[in-house]
Amino acid sequence: MYEQISHSLLNDILTEVKQPKGEDWQHFYTRLGANFYAIYSLFQHLYGQREDFKPQLASLVSVLSRQYAQRAPHLRLKDLEREKNHDWFMQQKLVGMALYCEGFAGNLANMKDKLAYLQELGVNLVHILPICDCPEQANDGGYAVRDFRKVDPRYGSMEDLEQLIAAMQQCDMLLTLDVVANHTSDQHAWAMNAKNGEQRYQDYYYMYPDRTLPDMFEASMPEVFPEHAPGSFTFNAETGKWVMTVFNDYQWDLNYSNPAVLIEIVDIILFWANKGVDILRLDAVAFLWKKIGSTSQNEREAHLILQLLKDCCQVTAPGVIFIAEAIVAPLEIIKYFGEDAVNAKECEIAYNATFMALLWDAVATKNTVLLTNGVKDLPEKLDRATWLNYVRCHDDIGLGFSDQAIIASGFEPVSHRRFLVDYYTGQYPDSNARGFAFGVNRKTGDARISGALASLAGLETALANNDQPAIDNAILTIVLLHNLIMSFGGIPLIYYGDSVGTLNNDGYLQDSSKMHDNRWVHRPTLDWEVMALRNEPGTVQQRLFSQIKQMIAMRKEIAAFADLNNRELIDMVNPHLFAFHRYVQTGMNPKVVVIANFDVHPQRAALHLFKQKNLQKAEGTLIDLCSGQTVQIEDDAIILPKLTAYWLAA
Ligand code: GLC
Numbered sequence: 001m002y003e004q005i006s007h008s009l010l011n012d013i014l015t016e017v018k019q020p021k022g023e024d025w026q027h028f029y030t031r032l033g034a035n036f037y038a039i040y041s042l043f044q045h046l047y048g049q050r051e052d053f054k055p056q057l058a059s060l061v062s063v064l065s066r067q068y069a070q071r072a073p074h075l076r077l078k079d080l081e082r083e084k085n086h087d088w089f090m091q092q093k094l095v096g097m098a099l100y101c102e103g104f105a106g107n108l109a110n111m112k113d114k115l116a117y118l119q120e121l122g123v124n125l126v127h128i129l130p131i132c133d134c135p136e137q138a139n140d141g142g143y144a145v146r147d148f149r150k151v152d153p154r155y156g157s158m159e160d161l162e163q164l165i166a167a168m169q170q171c172d173m174l175l176t177l178d179v180v181a182n183h184t185s186d187q188h189a190w191a192m193n194a195k196n197g198e199q200r201y202q203d204y205y206y207m208y209p210d211r212t213l214p215d216m217f218e219a220s221m222p223e224v225f226p227e228h229a230p231g232s233f234t235f236n237a238e239t240g241k242w243v244m245t246v247f248n249d250y251q252w253d254l255n256y257s258n259p260a261v262l263i264e265i266v267d268i269i270l271f272w273a274n275k276g277v278d279i280l281r282l283d284a285v286a287f288l289w290k291k292i293g294s295t296s297q298n299e300r301e302a303h304l305i306l307q308l309l310k311d312c313c314q315v316t317a318p319g320v321i322f323i324a325e326a327i328v329a330p331l332e333i334i335k336y337f338g339e340d341a342v343n344a345k346e347c348e349i350a351y352n353a354t355f356m357a358l359l360w361d362a363v364a365t366k367n368t369v370l371l372t373n374g375v376k377d378l379p380e381k382l383d384r385a386t387w388l389n390y391v392r393c394h395d396d397i398g399l400g401f402s403d404q405a406i407i408a409s410g411f412e413p414v415s416h417r418r419f420l421v422d423y424y425t426g427q428y429p430d431s432n433a434r435g436f437a438f439g440v441n442r443k444t445g446d447a448r449i450s451g452a453l454a455s456l457a458g459l460e461t462a463l464a465n466n467d468q469p470a471i472d473n474a475i476l477t478i479v480l481l482h483n484l485i486m487s488f489g490g491i492p493l494i495y496y497g498d499s500v501g502t503l504n505n506d507g508y509l510q511d512s513s514k515m516h517d518n519r520w521v522h523r524p525t526l527d528w529e530v531m532a533l534r535n536e537p538g539t540v541q542q543r544l545f546s547q548i549k550q551m552i553a554m555r556k557e558i559a560a561f562a563d564l565n566n567r568e569l570i571d572m573v574n575p576h577l578f579a580f581h582r583y584v585q586t587g588m589n590p591k592v593v594v595i596a597n598f599d600v601h602p603q604r605a606a607l608h609l610f611k612q613k614n615l616q617k618a619e620g621t622l623i624d625l626c627s628g629q630t631v632q633i634e635d636d637a638i639i640l641p642k643l644t645a646y647w648l649a650a
Contacts, residue, residue, distance in 0.1 A: 006040035013058045019065055027080065028068045031315045032061070038343065039315075042308045046301065047259045056259040060312065063263055067270035068316045075276060079319035089279070089321060089348060089491070090386045092561035095552050096125035096176070098393055099496035100141075101155050103525045108156035112167045117531070119171060121499060121545070122552035125491065126168070127176035127281060129394055131155045135187045137513040138250040141394060141523065142178070143283060144185035148268045165276045174278040176323065181265050181309075182284040183251040186236075186243075190264075191252050195238040204261050205252045206244035206290065207236070214242045216292045221246070226441040228516045232296075246287055246296070256288055256305050266312045273317035282306070282347065285336060286326040298332045306346040307338060322347035323388060327398055330354040330378055330405075337385035345384075352387035352490060354378060357400050359391060359481055360449075362598045363457065364423040364431070368578040370409040371598075374401045375580075376569060386563040387490030391481040392456075392498060394523055396438040396448040397424075414445065424449045424456055432461035432470060434504060436518045452522040454478060454501040459540070463503075473600060475501070475540065476643035479547045480596060483626065483645040486555045487582065487594045489563040497524045499548045500534050500541040547627070554626050554647070558582075559589040570595075570610070576603045577640065581613055581650065590616070592625065595638070596645035604637040613650040622648055 010032075019025075043057050050056065071079075082088055097118060105111045108131065118126065130142025133150040142152070151158050168175055184191055193201035208214055214233040221232045224247050233242045234249040244253040254261050269280060289301035306324070313320055324336035324347035333353060338346035358374040381387070399420055403413040422428040424435040435451030454460065457477040462470035478501060485492040496502075508520030534545035555561050560582040570579040576599035583591040593613050597603045607615070615622060622631035622638070625647040632639040640646065 001037040003037045003040075006037050009040065009054070009057070010036050010061070013054075013061050017058060017062050017065070020069060024076075025068075027076070028065065028315065031318060032064065035311045035315050039308060039311045042304050042311070043259070046257075046262075046304060046308075050259070052259075056263070060259075060263050060266065063267045063270065064312055064316045067267065067274060071274050071317060072276075075274065075317070075319070079317060082319040087384060087562075087564075090384070090563045092558060092563075093556050094125050094174070094491045095123050095486075095555065096127060096388070096491050096493040097121075097123045097496055098127040098129060098390075098493055100129045100394070100523055101131060103523060104496050105526075107154070108151070108160040108164050111164050115167060115171055115173065118173065121494075121549050122556065123494065124172060125174040125176065125279070127279075127493065130178045130180065131161070132178075132180070135185055135250070138187075138248065139185070139513070140248055140251060140517075141519070143180050144183070144187075144248065144251050145180050146185045146187045147189070148179075148184075149271055162275070169276065175276070176279040176281055177272055177277045178281045178283050179265070179269055179272060180283045181254070182287045183245075183247060183253045186250045186252050188252075194252075195236065197239065200260075202239070202241075203258050204255060204264075206255050207239065207241040208233075209241055211242060213292070214244070217244070217290065217296065220293055221290075221296050222444075223441060224439070226439060226443070244290065247284070253287070253290065255290075256301070262305060262308065266309060269309060269313055269320075270316050273313065273320040277320065279321050279323055279349065281323040281325055282309070283325050285324050285347070286328045286332070298326075298328055298335070303335060303338075303346060306336065307344050310338070310345050310347070321349065324350040327351060327353045327395070327400065329400060330374070330402055334379050334381055337382045341382045341384040348384065349386055349388050349491065351393075352389045352488075353398065353400055355387070355485075355488060356390055357397060359484060360397055360424070360456070361399075361401070361420060362578065363477055363481070364420055364433075366599045367575050368572070368596075368598055369575050370401065370405060370411070371578050372569060372572075373408050374405045377402065377405050380565055383565065387488070388493050389485035389488050389490045390493040390495065391485055392453040392495040392522065393493070394495070394519065396450045396519055398439075398448045417447075418445075421447045421449060424451065426461070432458035432474075434458075434460045436521060438518055450518045450521055452502055452504045452524070453481070453495065453498045455504040455522075457481070459501050460503045463540075471540065473643060475543050478544055479551075480598070480643050480645055482548050483551060483647075484578075484594070484596060486551050487561055487592070487645075487647060488580075489561070489565075489567045489582065491563075492552075492555070494548070497526055499545050500531055501544050502526065502530075551626055558592055558625065558647070560584045560592045570613070572605060572609065574603055574605060577605055579605070579609075591650040593648045593650045594645060595640065595648065597640035597642060600642045602642055603640050604634075605640060606637045607633070608636070610648075610650070616649040618649075625649060 105114045132145045133147040133152045229248045234245040286297045289299040290296040358371040362371040406413045423431045424433045434455040435449045438448045438450040440447045457474045459474035504521045508514040514520045533539040533541035568581045579595040
């Protein structure tokens with residue numbers, strides 16, 4: 001948008017900073033012109049009252065142009081290609097995996113040898129969990145960064161990473177890396193300077209001489225790690241000040257009311273964009289703005305900061321998109337896409353934590369009422385935005401569905417959540433799950449759940465008891481959950497180890513830096529001899545791997561699975577079933593009905609429920625597109641085997 005005040009300011013800035021010119025810069029300037037009014041307005045809103053507003057804005061613009069100058073020609077070309085094909089990330093062709101490079105392959109250099117495995121499974125997007133330099137001990141699995149521009153020597157060097165990126169580009173595999181934007185390690189240079197008394201760097205954090213303001217903040221801030229890191233402030237002996245530490249006591253929260261912090265993070269985002277990263281996962285974005293008297297989560301300013309980050313990234317590296325990691329209430333999560341697909345855009349992708357938690361609810365209850373209600377309650381998301389659908393990740397499972405949805409499903413919120421924690425920690429009489437309670441808050445009664453997918457699904461118990469029917473059920477459950485993240489709409493993100501049924505691993509209990517945090521129970525070091533069993537017919541690994549592999553291959557062929565806000569729930573009457581219709585707006589592509597049975601007994605779905613969907617028969621029978629199996633029909637009803645989902649052409 002053209003607006004006089006901002007444009008005359010931009011002209012001043014460009015004259016002062018002596019911007020480069022030339023053909024190569026055309027795209028940069030057109031994008032800067034297009035986004036500058038938004039950048040200016042947001043910056044004005046956040047920092048307009050400051051005397052140094054103009055030099056700060058100039059410094060932001062010079063970061064954008066300095067990083068553009070360093071953007072490699074092939075990445076600039078990719079930016080232009082993605083501009084033309086702007087919904088590239090919403091296609092059903094993408095299938096992701098999240099992994100720790102250490103646990104998956106040992107280090108970054110070895111990762112190159114494992115790309116063949118990822119290709120074999122059909123994965124073409126890899127989220128490598130944090131690899132930036134971190135302290136040896138206090139590192140929160142890489143989320144306490146000491147140097148944002150250095151690869152942690154434990155995983156290799158920047159050169160190893162560059163070689164890996166080149167190898168991934170060769171096989172059309174996209175890369176996601178983290179930018180931990182909310183906090184740094186207390187060993188980061190900024191924190192060290194702050195500890196040395198430098199005011200400039202103390203202003204990068206929230207530091208207070210006494211408890212007055214910390215007490216006021218804490219009065220309304222929920223605790224993230226109530227067991228091992230209670231409270232939200234930590235006393236720093238070097239400065240005699242209280243520092244805000246919402247997560248662990250060694251993770252210092254960055255203070256975005258200081259524009260210098262925002263500019264540093266823009267620079268870091270563009271640094272990684274210029275390394276060739278396709279998608280940046282912005283960690284803990286709900287926490288970016290703190291306000292006394294509020295929970296200091298999901299604040300309006302946190303959204304404005306994300307809009308600014310997006311507008312800036314679009315000027316220099318528009319082909320790079322963002323994932324919002326905001327594990328918050330359903331109605332809050334959706335806001336991280338932004339208010340509008342073009343203006344006020346934030347992140348193109350967001351973790352679908354709601355769907356994940358609802359799936360686990362359906363597994364425990366064998367009932368889909370809450371799943372259906374919870375999905376119904378999700379507001380339609382923006383165009384040009386998509387979900388990251390996952391079953392497990394490196395974090396705990398938070399039971400983050402809304403109380404209203406629980407009540408509407410006939411349960412009582414407190415006792416229902418307690419039931420789920422009991423169920424997944426194996427304390428419920430009927431449960432064979434082997435998870436652990438995480439983040440137990442004795443004051444509020446809240447708890448989350450840790451545990452590997454296979455162990456939560458009952459495989460560990462079943463194997464220990466050598467109980468064949470229970471092993472079968474666990475395998476069915478694992479496949480069913482993967483089936484739904486493949487078909488729901490969005491990018492499925494598999495967690496490393498899950499496609500061969502990797503179990504809990506309590507090795508972390510021997511490590512003093514990890515033993516207090518049971519999320520490590522589901523952050524495995526893969527044993528590649530066990531992984532090789534994926535090719536041994538009849539093994540658990542092979543039964544899982546072959547089905548998930550086939551599912552991925554089929555997903556990629558079904559255009560209706562692209563995420564274009566093209567899903568409609570189908571009312572199933574039967575409370576064990578969950579079904580939806582995936583359609584394509586235009587063209588002749590087949591539509592698909594997905595129907596899933598969460599019960600441990602076969603269930604009937606009356607055919608008339610699908611009347612308007614026109615289920616297509618092949619030679620008089622219905623075929624499941626995913627497995628190729630013939631669907632059993634009896635008395636005008638589909639018979640769904642236990643713990644099974646079908647994809648039916650419609
Ligand atoms: C994110 C990460 C989690 C980490 C937290 C604090 O939620 O996924 O692992 O503990 O941020 O950085």
